[in-house]
Amino acid sequence: MESFFRYNWIVREQWFQWCEDVPLEELLRPRTGGVGNILQTFFHIIDVEWSWLQVLQGKPDGMENFEDYKTLEAVRQFERKLRPDVETFVLSWDPSMEKRPYIDPELDSTVVKESWGEVMRHVIAHEIHHMGQLSVWSRELDKKPVSANFIGKGLITPDN
Amino acid sequence: MESFFRYNWIVREQWFQWCEDVPLEELLRPRTGGVGNILQTFFHIIDVEWSWLQVLQGKPDGMENFEDYKTLEAVRQFERKLRPDVETFVLSWDPSMEKRPYIDPELDSTVVKESWGEVMRHVIAHEIHHMGQLSVWSRELDKKPVSANFIGKGLITPDN
Numbered sequence: 001m002e003s004f005f006r007y008n009w010i011v012r013e014q015w016f017q018w019c020e021d022v023p024l025e026e027l028l029r030p031r032t033g034g035v036g037n038i039l040q041t042f043f044h045i046i047d048v049e050w051s052w053l054q055v056l057q058g059k060p061d062g063m064e065n066f067e068d069y070k071t072l073e074a075v076r077q078f079e080r081k082l083r084p085d086v087e088t089f090v091l092s093w094d095p096s097m098e099k100r101p102y103i104d105p106e107l108d109s110t111v112v113k114e115s116w117g118e119v120m121r122h123v124i125a126h127e128i129h130h131m132g133q134l135s136v137w138s139r140e141l142d143k144k145p146v147s148a149n150f151i152g153k154g155l156i157t158p159d160n
Numbered sequence: 161m162e163s164f165f166r167y168n169w170i171v172r173e174q175w176f177q178w179c180e181d182v183p184l185e186e187l188l189r190p191r192t193g194g195v196g197n198i199l200q201t202f203f204h205i206i207d208v209e210w211s212w213l214q215v216l217q218g219k220p221d222g223m224e225n226f227e228d229y230k231t232l233e234a235v236r237q238f239e240r241k242l243r244p245d246v247e248t249f250v251l252s253w254d255p256s257m258e259k260r261p262y263i264d265p266e267l268d269s270t271v272v273k274e275s276w277g278e279v280m281r282h283v284i285a286h287e288i289h290h291m292g293q294l295s296v297w298s299r300e301l302d303k304k305p306v307s308a309n310f311i312g313k314g315l316i317t318p319d320n
Contacts, residue, residue: 004281033296033305101318114311115318121164122310125288129308132292136193145193148289150282151274158261158275 003155004124005090008049010153011131012042012079014146018138019072026141028070034133040066041134042075045127050082052123053089056102056116093120163315164284165250168209170313171291172202172239174306178298179232186301188230194293200226201294202235205287210242212283213249216262216276253280 019027019038027039035044043066051061069078098117128148135145179187179198187199195204203226211221229238258277288308295305 003277004285007281007285031296033299034292098316099319101320113318115316117163117316118311118318121167121315125164125167125308125310128285128288129292129295132194132289132294133296134292135289136191136293136296139193148285150285151278155281156258156275156277158273158278159259160261 001093001120002090004121005086006155007150007153008045008124008127009083011146011148012045012127015042015131015134016072016076018143018146022141022143024071027072031137031140033136034130038134038137039070039072039075041130043069043078045130046075046079046082048126049123050086052119053086055105056119057089058105161253161280162250164281165246166315167310167313168205168284168287169243171306171308172205172287175202175291175294176232176236178303178306182301182303184231187232191297191300193296194290198294198297199230199232199235201290203229203238205290206235206239206242208286209283210246212279213246215265216279217249218265 019042022038024039028037030036031038035041043064047064054061064078069075098115100116102114102116102119104113131146131148135148138145179202182198184199188197190196191198195201203224207224214221224238229235258275260276262274262276262279264274291306291308295308298305
């Protein structure tokens with residue numbers, strides 16, 4: 001589980017670096033698909049990752065607004081603020097949590113549809129999916145997108 | 161590991177159904193980003209999934225050409241042909257394979273950079289990434305994209 005989160009964090013950082021060469025106007029320009037612009041995509045994935053993990057733990061998931069984070073540096077700060085919570089939970093993950101029932105606080109607690117393992121993979125796939133959208137928008141800007149490769153990042157060291 | 165492959169197969173089938181309402185001309189129309197058109201994206205992910213798993217097992221990975229598969233039905237047949245090999249390997253996966261070294265047959269066998277676990281996750285992320293691209297192209301066609309949700313598909317049943 002941890003390796004996929006690390007993958008997403010590495011790719012996200014590489015996209016942040018990609019953003020450094022792009023004018024803010026382009027980062028905020030409305031685009032087709034996804035959440036509609038580049039910077040808001042990052043805000044969204046950071047927010048969704050943290051919120052799901054908070055909810056799993058029965059903690060408040062806050063309510064932040066992209067209107068307050070409309071620069072690259074603000075989004076990076078948003079990430080720095082939330083990452084420690086996310087990382088603590090991801091590092092504490094063990095396989096016994098896979099089938100733990102996720103109780104949606106807004107629904108009848110007798111209705112359990114999801115497991116913790118599903119929620120974690122939902123968060124992982126969510127970010128990869130949005131990065132795919134960014135790769136199209138990147139080409140529209142005539143820029144090379146960040147690689148989506150999982151290999152080549154040293155995430156799972158092979159045995160000798 | 162299996163749950164992420166099952167996720168990709170479910171989403172892929174839903175995208176195939178999405179394709180049924182789209183004229184072939186649109187499925188083949190050149191688009192910005194990714195491998196350049198909708199149908200070739202499916203050919204590519206099916207090909208890459210199968211090829212990587214073949215290579216891990218030291219088996220020949222074939223060499224098919226998209227030129228021979230330029231209809232939806234042909235791509236579906238391509239998938240039906242390759243899926244059994246993929247499924248057999250995925251179902252045989254066990255955690256002891258995670259750190260097994262992947263020996264690239266084209267490189268010096270003393271240079272081992274990747275583990276089997278990395279290759280498997282590479283294949284998983286590869287498809288999710290390309291589906292993100294399709295979701296943008298779908299909006300360009302004024303069509304609702306297939307959901308990328310991992311939750312709600314009954315992939316990991318929670319304990320009672």
